Amino acid sequence: MSDRRKPFPFDEFEPRWQQLWDAEKTFRAPNPGDADFDPSKPKFFVLDMFPYPSGAGLHVGHPEGYTATDIIGRTKLRQGFNVLHPMGWDSFGLPAEQYAIKTGQHPRITTEANITTFKRQLKSLGFGYDWDREIATTDPEYVRWTQWIFLKLYHSYFNQETGKAAPVSELEAQGWSRSQIDAVRLAFIHEAPVNWSPDLGTVLANEEVEEWKSKGHTVERRPLRQWMLRITQYAQRLIDDLEPLDWPEGIKLLQKNWIGRSEGAEVCFQISTASAEASHAVEVFTTRPDTLFGATYMVLAPEHPLVAEITSSDQKEAVESYIKACAAKSDLERGDLNKDKSGVFTGAHAINPVNGQAIPVWIADYVMMGYGTGAIMAVPAHDERDFEFAKKFELPVVQVVQPIGDADWQGYTDPGTAINSGFLDGLTTADAKTKIIDWLEAEGKGTRRINYKLRDWLFSRQRYWGEPFPLIWNRETGEHAAIPESELPLLQPDMEDFKPTGDPRGPLVKATDWIAYSEQFERETNTMPQWAGSCWYYLRYCDPRNSNQFIGEEVESYWSGGGANPGTVDLYVGGTEHAVLHLLYARFWHKVLHDLGYLSTNEPFQKLVNQGLILGEDGQKMSKSRGNVVNPDEVVRDYGADALRLYEMFMGPLTEVKPWQMKGVEGVSRFLARVWRVAMEQDQTGEWTLSKKLQNVPCSDKALLKVVHETIKKVTEDIAKMSFNTAISQMMVCTNAFTAAEVVPLKEFTLLLSVLNPFAPHLSEEIHRLIGNSSQLAHQPWPEHDESALIESEIEIVVQVNGKLRDKITVAKDAPKEDIESAAQATEKIQEQLAGKTVRKVIVVPGRLVNIVAN
Structure with a gap:
């Protein structure tokens, strides 16, 4: 389109309006204490999941959610709300560090350049952000408060009696020892099996493994000393507090499944080997203790600490070889996605506590230390994974549950009636569970337990481009300690060499002067993960220039709705890729800060909406490797920002997956041109002048009046429902009615411009100005429909x-x-x-x- 005449001069007025909004700070949200703050106004906090500023810039999939929140924000502003709609940058991360390693350029330089590109692109789309609140997780002042929050975690523990976080100073006052306190801190040190990439020189999160493997990097499992956050203490609250939130049920279910609450029993098995002088007690958690009589073998995780002790000499080589092979697999590869069952017999046997039978002890990669105790009792008759394993290795299968109806008992997992189970025979599954747990507790062989699949959050990374831990180590005692808050922020040292050394302490180990905190202490060299900054950024948006607090009390109270809302943010829009971890981690940090008295709400995000993916024109996910990425700069150049915004919302329901089609952009561009031509006409010289049809007269056309007020009503309702595509359809109907009219009444046409404004702000504001208005539509109250105009006379x-x-x-x-x-x-x-x-x-x-x- 760039080589043909534009249907209206969007390229002239769109940049002008963007500059005006910037200069006048049209979308600035005043805070309590500001001269222009109106305490009588209700607040509306609308938030986008903030982007990682990559070198590739935006593609047309990114603005979909941003456009949706902009429409909501602009509408709420005109409906009398004080609207907080901020934008910032999730700017730490491994990609920037890898680019720095390749180019030798400091990651801060490339990150800031990428931010400049992203910001230019967002401004070119006319989004109504309050740019005075812009933040980046790499800003030193932001790092300061991220580290400050970490120290709050470090200095806190979970009080089991109150069910809340509390300062460890309470324990000190009660006479607890240093080692006792360290064992319960919310931020603690632990040696944990991790996804270690030797060539990247860092630990990877489970969800990062496949991405970096596909790029040719090796990843292996190995134990490393890591900083952890005790999120498991919040497992039940993280489940319970989902209930009042206005989130998609599918997202709630994903969170619940990730946390994985299960009720059952912890059962004690005794393991012995031919060469061992004493047996070893192993605790096994099971949700089906009623099937204990059907346990025909036991499986330990390959990394279970007892494996080396119980393995017989003739199985030692096979076991060690298998453990090495497992080290190269991620948790995802080992979990439910792993259909090809593998394992090795240890040579040891365990005693089934209910019948005294000796059962073989195996190791297998589908059992992991992170869930339960790292050991399972295998009941192959009534567990699909155990059944597949038993068939492959020809292990016994004993039926202990009679299915309801005609279902096959092999692999049957639903409730039924106990059989071949001694004193449980004839009982329903529910009754059998109760009776066997009572028996285990009476015999001292087990206890009732609630278990969670959720594991503590591995918080260490071996990277340069991340927040340093504000911690030091005593060289003599090996004890860790926090640095004073007055020394925050603790920034990375200036380094020219960011390359990994293979040392699990990370590249900061090379900064010897920086490490040397004092003669007695040296700094921690691991850094925080990218998740750290994204856990709390929504809070800093509320009070981004506060140098005394991460958020002021009065400001927090106002933007949280005075604690009356279940969540601080009224509307949070983003992709489903963050459905579990980001949301879970942010909820955890929020709850800790709430417990410690810093926040008035118990949850961060009151309403959550996930926009659907926008695919390339080939129907595939947009990516540079596929060559199907559409650059928004080109669409803006050829069709204008309003056309891109409108098409993103017109493609279909916001939450659905949709393919990009340039013909669709052309279609909405023609619609905008029709709106323009209702008000403007072009003379022979190509100049645009006001249309002679546009007249300042009362509307005598009842049909036209009806469609105008139908449009106001439907657009208002559809925006509230986030049904943007149907709102646009109605505005098209209204525009067609104006186009067909012999006379266009100015008042009624202005009403169309008014509801079109959040969708196409540049065009609507320009026409509004040209027809004689000095004030912006952005400052005008939202129109209300006239019900009487809708009555059919x-x-x-x-x-x-x-x-x-x-x-x-x-x-x-x-x-x-x-x-x-x-x-x-x-x-x-x-x-x-x-x-x-x-x-x-x-x-x-x-x-x-x-x-x-x-x-």
Whole structure:
């Protein structure tokens, strides 16, 4: 399109309006304490999941959610709300560090350049952000408060009696020892199996493994000393507090499944080997203790600490080889996605506590240390994974549950009746569970337990481009300690060499001067993960320039709704890729800060909406490797920002997956051109002037008045429902009505511009100015529809002659039958049909038709 004439001069007025919004700070949200703050206004906090500023810049998939929140924000502002709609940058991360390693350029330089590109692109789309609140997780002042929050976690523990976080100073006052306190801190040190990439020189999160493996990097499992956050203490609250939130049920279910609450029993098995002088007690958690009589073998995680002790000499080589192979697999590869079951017999046997039978002990990669105790009792008759494993290795399968109905008992996992289970025989599954747990507790062989699949959050990374831990280590005692808050922020040292050394302490180990905190102490060299900054950024948006607090009390109270809302943010829009971890981690940090008295709400995000993916024109996910990425800069150049915004919302429901089509952009561009031409016309020289059809007169066309107020009503309702595509359809209907009108009443056309404004702000503001208005639509109250204009005072009636449609008439809705008969016979077309005939009968169906019988 760049080589043809533009249908309206969007390239002239769009940049001008963007500059005006910037200069006038049109979308600035005042805070309590500001001179222009109005405490009587309700607040509305609308938030986008902030982007990682990559070197590739935006593609057209990114602005979808941003456009949706902008429409909501602009509308709420005009409905009398104080709207907080901020934007910032999730700017730490491994990609920037890898680019720095390749180019030798400091990651801060490339990150800031990428932010400049992203910001330019967002501004070119006219989004109504309060840019005064812009933040980046890499800003030193932001790092300061991220580290400050970490120290709050470090200095806190979870009080089991109150169910809340509390300062460890409480424990110190009670005489707890240093080692006892360290064992319960919310931020603690632990040696944990991790996804270690030797060539990247860092730990990877489970969800990062496949991405970096696909790029040719090796990843292996190995134990490393890591900083962890005790999120498991919040497992039940993280489940319970989902209930009042306005989130998609699918997202709530994903969170619940990730946390993985299960009720059952912890059962004690004794393991012995031929060479061992003493047996080893191993605890096994099971949700089906009623099937204990069917446990025919036991499986330990390959990294279980007892494996080396119980493995027999003749199995040692096979076991060690298998453990090494497992080290190269991620948790995802080992979990439910792993259909090819593998394992090795240890040579040891365990005693089934209910029947005294010796059962073989295996190791297998589908059992992991992170869930339960790292050991399972295998009941192959009634567990699909155990059944597949037993079939492959020819292990015994004993039925202990009789299914309900005619279901096959092999691999049957639902409730039934206990059989082959001694004193449980004949009991239902529920009753058998109760009885066996009572028996285990009485015999000292087990206890009731609630278990969670959720694991503590591995918080260490071996990277340069991340927040350093504000911690130091005592060289003599090996004890860790926090640095004083007055020394925050602790920034990375300036380094020219960011390359990994293979040392699990990370590249900061090379900064020897920086590490040397004092003669007695040295700094921690691991850094925080990218998740750290994104856990709390929404809070800093509320008070981004506060140098004394991460958020002020009065400001927090206002933007959180005074604690009356279940969540601080009223509307949070983003992709489903963050459905679990980001949301879970942010909820955890928020709850800790709430417990410690810093926040008035218990949750961060009150309402959550996930926009659907926008695919390339080939129907595939947009990516540089596929060559199907559409750059928004090109769309803006050829069609304008309003056309891109409008098309993103017109493609279909916000939450659905949709393919990009340039023909669709052309279609909405034509619609915007029609709106422009209702008000403007072009003379022979190409100059645009006001249309002669546009007149400052009362609207005498009832049909036009009706469609205008129908449009106000529907657009208002559809914005509230985030049904943007149907709102646009209605505005198209209204525009067509104006196009067809001989006279366009100025007042009614302005009402169309008013509701179009959040969708196409540049075009609507420009026309609004050209027709003589000095103030912006952005400052005008949102219009309300006139219900009386929607009432049908007249109806259209079909007129038939001898059963065939011949004409239509318009009559008053309450017209008497006689008047309808007369009007029907009086039209010119009906007179022609009745010429030379005698009317025998006139049938009137009220509100529908008139049938004249004549011959």
